[in-house]
Amino acid sequence: MGKPTGFLELDRQDRTYLPKEERVQNFREFIVPMDETDLKAQASRCMDCGVPYCHNGCPVNNQIPDWNDLVYTGDWQAALSNLHSTNNFPEFTGRICPAPCEASCTLNIDDNPVTIKSVECAIVDKGWEEGWITPQVPSHKTGKSIGIIGAGPAGMAAAQQLARAGHDVHLYEKHAKAGGLLRYGIPDFKMEKHGIDRRVEQMQAEGVTFHYDTQVGIDVTGAELEAKHDALVLSGGSEVPRDLPVPGRELDGVHYAMDFLPQQNRRVGQEPIGEIEPILAEDKHVIVIGGGDTGSDCIGTSFRQGALSVTQLEIMPMPPEKENKGLTWPDWPLKMRTSTSQEEGAIRDFSVMTTALVGEDGKVTAIKCTKVDENMA
Structure with missing residues (x-):
């Protein structure tokens, strides 16, 4: 995997940020990506570990050494395919995940882990730039209808997988747009929302039908959805905040x-x-x-x-x-x-x-x- 001596020859290098004084003037993303040469060099630092502990650290089981090696050898399209095999939306995780994979990296024993998160983000961003990410329309339809309640990242991923399997998928969302807390919770300076919009367009081309401004239990009942679909997926998020029960909590100017x-x-x-x-x-x-x-x-x-x-x-x-x-x-x-x-x-x-x-x-x-x-x- 990677260059056998890469971790010995190269130090860790990561993405940089725009200056604080500049980035606080707007709500745009401010990460400055590495160029392709530097990304290949960083991917080459991935060791041929007997046990790749980064797999243990990654919540979605990304095959990290595999796509690091593919980036190092210049096969970006294969790296993208491998990344998508475990992660429907790596451009989301590549921006907002805290990268427990890097904490688990063998090179983190001396505080010099592979820049896994940056390589992941670069792979999928290049995929969009090159036009490699396209709708995957199923070759056959199953005749089954699936209703999914909640268009956050979990609901979107479930909808995409089920649509690609040939099911007729309907995604019900109470808000005006899809994304859940990706859209309405995480600020744009961490993740701009056009990334969600292009995934929605991809999913619509794959056959997913989005029903916005539709709150299940108010605009449509659960019984109606059960009668309409062969199966339902419940992927509602958690939006109930934890209160602070102290005197004065009711004062104006105290907000969740x-x-x-x-x-x-x-x-x-x-x-x-x-x-x-x-x-x-x-x-x-x-x-x-x-x-x-x-x-x-x-x-x-x-x-x-x-x-x-x-x-x-x-x-x-x-x-x-x-x-x-x-x-x-x-x-x-x-x-x-x-x-x-x-x-x-x-x-x-x-x-x-x-x-x-x-x-x-x-x-x-x-x-x-x-x-x-x-x-x-």
């Missing part, structure tokens, strides 16, 4: 991430936000409660909306800068990570529990917190 983020995504996508109060961070001092990826998305969105400052509070202790590889590898380690949004100027504080929200005239003005230990005491 899942109210804040979809509003901005709809603005970028030129969709109406509906008859609701706009949530905007412009000229505000923003506090984000929660230190995970959703919190980071709120940070990046707030800066792009013109927030004066953003502070992120995490209830967990600050993790170590580096993990103990002897204890963690090849598993996903707990260690300090800084997202691109956090790099844009957020203040981060750890071991902080929110105890109350304070306001004046019904509007939030301050937050009361306390320091806690690992037992939340």
Whole structure:
């Protein structure tokens, strides 16, 4: 696999980003891809591992050493075919997956893993650029009808696979467009939505019928769908946020991430936000409660909306800068990570529990917190 001595001769090199000052001016993607020569060199670093632990790290079981070798040898089209054999939408994972495969890479033992995520993204992006990704229309029809409820990534992948098997597939989605949280949760600066649109076009050409603005249980009943289809697939997402039961929670200016983020995504996508109060961070001092990826998305969105400052509070202790590889590898380690949004100027504080929200005239003005230990005491 790859160049037998590649990992000895070449250091890890990855994609870069546009400067912070430039990228916060808009909601476009800001990753600067590597050129083809550098990508081939990085793919060549993939070792001929006896046990490729990257397979263990990858949630969709991508055949990572295989397509790394194909990129190294210049057979990009075969690499694309191999990548699609395990992943319907690698352009999504190549942008937003945290890359546990790289944590599991044998070369990560000395913090120098193969740039798997960048190679994956480059393969599928080249596939679109070259026109290699086309509808795969089935040669025969089964005569069976399948209804799928929920057009998020799971529903879309199920619909594509079933349509290619020859079934008549109908995908029911309560929103105006497909994609689920890919479209309405993840900000455009992490993944622009034209990537979803071209997959929808591909799927429509393969025979999938999309039913938008259709909420099952309101616009159509489950019994009606059961009568209409031979089988149903339930792929509804989880959109119920976890509340923070503290005094002052009812104050104006306290919002769920899942109210804040979809509003901005709809603005970028030129969709109406509906008859609701706009949530905007412009000229505000923003506090984000929660230190995970959703919190980071709120940070990046707030800066792009013109927030004066953003502070992120995490209830967990600050993790170590580096993990103990002897204890963690090849598993996903707990260690300090800084997202691109956090790099844009957020203040981060750890071991902080929110105890109350304070306001004046019904509007939030301050937050009361306390320091806690690992037992939340």
